Each structure stands twice: as C-alpha cells, then as structure tokens.
Amino acid sequence: xxxxxxxxxxxxxxxxxxxxxxxxxxxxxxxxxxxxxxxxxxxxxxxxxxxxxxxxxxxxxxxxxxxxxxxxxxxxxxxxxxxxxxxxxxxxxxxxxxxxxxxxxxxxxxxxxxxxxxxxxxxxxxxxxxxxxxxxxxxxxxxxxxxxxxxxxxxxxxxxxxxxxxxxxxxxxxxxxxxxxxxxxxxxxxxxxxxxxxxxxxxxxxxxxxxxxxxxxxxxxxxxxxxxxxxxxxxxxxxxxxxxxxxxxxxxxxxxxxxxxxxxxxxxxxxxxxxxxxx
Amino acid sequence: xxxxxxxxxxxxxxxxxxxxxxxxxxxxxxxxxxxxxxxxxxxxxxxxxxxxxxxxxxxxxxxxxxxxxxxxxxxxxxxxxxxxxxxxxxxxxxxxxxxxxxxxxxxxxxxxxxxxxxxxxxxxxxxxxxxxxxxxxxxxxxxxxxxxxxxxxxxxxxxxxxxxxxxxxxxxxxxxxxxxxxxxxxxxxxxxxxxxxxxxxxxxxxxxxxxxxxxxxxxxxxxxxxxxxxxxxxxxxxxxxxxxxxxxxxxxxxxxxxxxxxxxxxxxx
Numbered sequence: 001x002x003x004x005x006x007x008x009x010x011x012x013x014x015x016x017x018x019x020x021x022x023x024x025x026x027x028x029x030x031x032x033x034x035x036x037x038x039x040x041x042x043x044x045x046x047x048x049x050x051x052x053x054x055x056x057x058x059x060x061x062x063x064x065x066x067x068x069x070x071x072x073x074x075x076x077x078x079x080x081x082x083x084x085x086x087x088x089x090x091x092x093x094x095x096x097x098x099x100x101x102x103x104x105x106x107x108x109x110x111x112x113x114x115x116x117x118x119x120x121x122x123x124x125x126x127x128x129x130x131x132x133x134x135x136x137x138x139x140x141x142x143x144x145x146x147x148x149x150x151x152x153x154x155x156x157x158x159x160x161x162x163x164x165x166x167x168x169x170x171x172x173x174x175x176x177x178x179x180x181x182x183x184x185x186x187x188x189x190x191x192x193x194x195x196x197x198x199x200x201x202x203x204x205x206x207x208x209x210x211x212x213x214x215x216x217x218x219x220x221x222x223x224x225x226x227x228x229x230x231x232x233x234x235x236x237x238x239x240x241x242x243x244x245x246x247x248x249x250x251x252x253x254x255x256x257x258x259x260x261x262x263x264x265x266x267x268x269x270x271x272x273x274x275x276x277x278x279x
Numbered sequence: 280x281x282x283x284x285x286x287x288x289x290x291x292x293x294x295x296x297x298x299x300x301x302x303x304x305x306x307x308x309x310x311x312x313x314x315x316x317x318x319x320x321x322x323x324x325x326x327x328x329x330x331x332x333x334x335x336x337x338x339x340x341x342x343x344x345x346x347x348x349x350x351x352x353x354x355x356x357x358x359x360x361x362x363x364x365x366x367x368x369x370x371x372x373x374x375x376x377x378x379x380x381x382x383x384x385x386x387x388x389x390x391x392x393x394x395x396x397x398x399x400x401x402x403x404x405x406x407x408x409x410x411x412x413x414x415x416x417x418x419x420x421x422x423x424x425x426x427x428x429x430x431x432x433x434x435x436x437x438x439x440x441x442x443x444x445x446x447x448x449x450x451x452x453x454x455x456x457x458x459x460x461x462x463x464x465x466x467x468x469x470x471x472x473x474x475x476x477x478x479x480x481x482x483x484x485x486x487x488x489x490x491x492x493x494x495x496x497x498x499x500x501x502x503x504x505x506x507x508x509x510x511x512x513x514x515x516x517x518x519x520x521x522x523x524x525x526x527x528x529x530x531x532x533x534x535x536x537x538x539x540x541x542x543x544x545x546x547x548x
Contacts, residue, residue, distance in 0.1 A: 054422050056418060056421070056422065079424075080424035080426075081424075083422055083423060084423075084424045087423075088419070088423075090415045091415070094414060094416050095416070096411075096419075096420075097410070097411070097414065097416065108425075111325060111423075111424075111425050111430075
C-alpha cells in the first residue's frame with residue numbers, strides 16, 4: 001500500500017530498561033483502515049511497544065509517527081492534540097471507578113467538546129448500544145463483570161469516533177463467548193466505520209480472526225510480519241511454536257541464565273560475595 | 280572507627296539526604312504543575328472542575344466535622360485539666376480561659392486538626408489515587424488528553440485548603456468550649472466570665488497565625504498524599520506503602536513547618 005499515507009509509522013524504535021534491551025529496532029507501518037495484530041509471549045516487549053506508540057514511554061532511539069507527527073518529540077500540547085484523535089482499550093478496561101458506566105463513556109466528550117448535555121447523553125447511549133450494554137448506563141464499574149468492563153472501555157474508546165484504536169490484550173481473561181463478542185466488535189469497527197486498529201495480544205485464535213496483518217514480536221524484534229495465511233502454516237519454527245502453543249521448541253520456557261547444577265550446589269554464592277558490598 | 284566505616288556512614292547519610300531532596304523536588308514540581316493548571320483553569324477552558332471540587336470538599340472536609348469536633352473538645356478539656364493545678368498554685372485559676380484559648384487558637388487547633396485530617400483526608404487521597412494508578416485509570420486519563428493534575432489534583436488541593444481552614448475555625452471554637460466545660464463543671468468557674476476572658480485574651484493575631492498555619496498544613500497534606508498516590512508502583516502492596524508513607528511524611532512535614540512558622544511569628548510578628 002505505498003500510495004496511501006500511513007496512519008502510524010514506527011521507525012527504528014529501541015527501548016532499554018535497566019540495561020536490558022526490550023525493543024530492538026522496531027519498524028512497522030500501518031495503513032488507514034487496516035487491522036494489525038502484534039502477537040508475542042509475555043515479556044516479548046509488546047506492551048512496551050504499545051506504550052511507546054501512545055506516548056507513555058519515550059523510546060531510547062527511533063521515532064513513532066501518527067498522522068506524520070512525531071509522538072516521541074511532540075510538545076505536551078501537540079501530544080494532547082494527537083491523543084484526542086485515537087482511542088485505547090486498556091487490558092483491564094481502566095474504567096474510572098468513581099464514575100458510572102455512562103459517565104465513563106461521556107467523559108471524553110465532556111472534556112474535549114462543547115456538545116450539549118442532551119447530545120452527549122445520546123452519544124453515550126449509541127456507543128453503549130454498539131457494545132450491547134445500553135441498559136447498564138447507571139451502574140458503577142464495580143457492579144459489572146470483567147468482560148462487560150472491557151466492552152464499556154471500548155465504548156469509551158470510540159466515544160469521539162477516533163481514526164485509530166489501540167487494544168491492549170482485548171480478550172485476556174475473557175470466556176470464549178465474550179472473546180468472540182470483542183473480536184466481532186473490532187471487525188465491525190473496521191468494516192462499518194473504517195477504523196484502523198492496532199491490537200496487542202497473545203490470543204492466537206482471536207488474532208487470526210481479526211487481523212489483516214500479523215506481526216510476531218520475539219525478544220524485542222519482529223521475527224515475522226504478514227497476512228494471517230502466513231501464520232496458519234508458519235515456516236519459522238519459533239512462530240510455529242507460538243501459533244500452535246507447543247511447550248517444546250526453540251522458544252525456551254526457562255529464562256534463567258545461571259547454571260542449574262551450580263545454583264543448586266551453591267557454587268555461585270561462593271563467588272558472588274567478592275564483589276558484593278556485604279562483609 | 281575506621282575511615283572506610285566513616286565514609287560508608289557519610290555515604291548512607293548523603294544518599295538519604297539526596298533522596299529526600301529529590302522527593303522535595305518532586306513535590307515542588309507537582310506544586311508548580313498544580314498552580315499552572317489552577318491559573319489556566321481560572322482564565323481559559325478547560326475550567327477548574329467545580330463539581331468535583333465540591334464533591335471533594337464534602338468527602339474530605341464536611342465528613343470530618345464530627346471527628347474534628349470530638350478530638351478538639353477533648354484537647355480543650357485536657358488543657359484545662361493539666362493547667363489548672365499549676366495555675367491554682369499561683370492563685371491564677373481564673374486565667375484558665377486565657378491559657379486554653381491562646382494554646383488552642385495559636386497551636387493546638389490548627390495542629391491537631393491537621394494531624395487528624397492527614398489520617399482522614401490524606402490517607403484517603405493517597406489510597407484513591409494509588410488505586411487509580413494500579414488500575415491504569417491515570418494512564419487512561421493521560422492518554423485521552425485529560426491531565427491528571429488538572430482533573431484530580433487541583434480539585435483536591437482547593438477542597439483541602441478551604442475545608443482545612445474552615446475546620447480549624449471550628450476546632451478553635453470547640454477547643455475553647457472544651458476548656459470551658461472543665462472550667463464550669465470541675466473548677467466551678469463562671470461560664471460567662473470564662474467567655475469574657477477568652478474574648479479579651481485573644482488578639483486577632485492569634486487567630487490569623489493559626490489560620491495561616493492551617494492553610495500551610497492543608498497544602499502539605501494534599502500535596503504529599505497526591506504525590507505519593509500518583510507515584511505508586513507495584514500493585515496493591517504499593518498502594519498500602521504509599522498510604523502509610525504519605526501519612527508519616529505529612530505529619531513530619533506539618534510539625535517541621537509548624538516549628539518554622541512559629542519561630543517566624545515569634546520574631547517577626
């Protein structure tokens with residue numbers, strides 16, 4: 001899609017946490033109307049990548065462009081302008097616990113628009129209807145289930161009709177039916193409203209269902225990017241292991257670097273105190 | 280002691296001092312941010328959140344009225360009872376009203392109220408904001424271009440300032456009444472006389488210095504608790520830690536500020 005101006009462009013993003021490189025040279029371009037799903041195991045860096053894109057973390061190198069504007073070096077005022085054009089569904093839903101479901105959905109409209117209260121109420125009903133929760137307007141977030149909270153979070157994310165939506169593990173912790181409901185919502189938003197989506201998940205089934213393109217993150221870099229078909233019959237053994245959910249394969253379960261036997265016999269401890277500061 | 284031992288102690292102390300300075304810097308930064316958003320909220324949109332401010336005033340202030348009143352009536356009674364024997368020795372039992380009113384209006388009204396409010400309002404704010412951090416609510420606010428300082432901190436600061444000063448006025452009066460109760464029922468004094476002595480012995484200065492101090496205390500309570508709440512890391516455990524820290528630190532800073540202000544008023548006013 002070289003003719004279309006990309007909505008999101010990630011160029012050479014690197015991120016370190018305490019000496020450990022979490023993101024290594026990430027490149028990704030997302031075109032308008034596309035649903036891109038980033039998959040990867042726990043600790044692969046996908047949450048860090050998402051937080052970098054939305055301007056929560058500053059990368060140590062590289063750039064993130066949304067609508068051609070550099071998110072990482074934007075002034076707070078510019079960043080706020082950019083942020084008003086996208087929506088995010090957080091992993092837990094991140095509903096404001098002191099406000100009702102309806103007030104949660106209304107908040108972005110109240111804060112950023114001059115709309116009349118009657119119109120806001122109407123929009124809230126419409127957005128809640130979209131996620132099938134119109135009658136729950138007056139409940140508090142603590143009174144609805146986890147799956148419903150995510151759906152309310154989604155209604156809030158789309159309250160101002162954003163051009164791009166970010167999803168952080170939208171189906172984690174949901175039952176299969178609730179998962180399908182969320183997946184269908186993501187698909188509907190794209191087909192009916194042309195919303196661009198970037199989804200971060202480790203749910204393969206859901207990823208294959210919603211994605212136009214998938215990208216697998218492993219150890220802070222993309223090891224495969226392509227259409228869902230590529231991921232149904234993966235050639236890379238690491239991708240295959242993840243997609244098929246196999247315990248054995250090139251991706252190790254154990255991440256400890258020290259030698260097991262030496263650790264058991266306490267051989268490391270004898271060497272360590274030489275550099276330690278305890279006497 | 281060996282020199283390396285001494286160096287290590289100095290390093291330890293220096294490290295702690297540096298940490299404390301960094302902490303004060305963080306508080307200062309939050310203060311500037313809050314002042315900026317308050318000033319902006321007065322002149323431009325988005326406005327200061329009036330509804331939220333009133334809501335917080337009720338939550339943090341109005342609900343503290345019974346406990347403040349109860350504590351202060353006891354403080355007034357304790358003062359009268361403690362001082363009565365000493366004053367009686369000098370044959371000055373009729374000065375109970377003077378001593379109680381000066382102590383309460385200048386010192387114990389503002390101080391004890393601030394300490395009670397640290398537990399009442401400060402802990403509530405720290406726990407609430409900390410839980411919001413853990414639940415990604417703060418991140419959700421920020422990423423929807425709603426500044427948490429404007430949205431959450433500014434209403435709490437205004438609410439805490441107004442209610443603490445108002446509660447201090449109540450505390451002053453109730454404290455004096457507490458002393459009056461003892462004067463009437465234990466020391467067999469005349470309540471009318473007690474009232475007149477109280478009014479006569481109080482200068483406007485006593486009242487005002489107390490209120491200035493209480494405003495400063497309110498600022499300390501709300502800033503420390505907001506700062507601790509917003510910098511929570513590490514889940515539910517972190518929330519508990521932040522709440523404890525905010526209470527301990529706020530009380531320490533309140534008493535330190537009290538000492539500084541009292542010294543200042545002693546020499547210059």
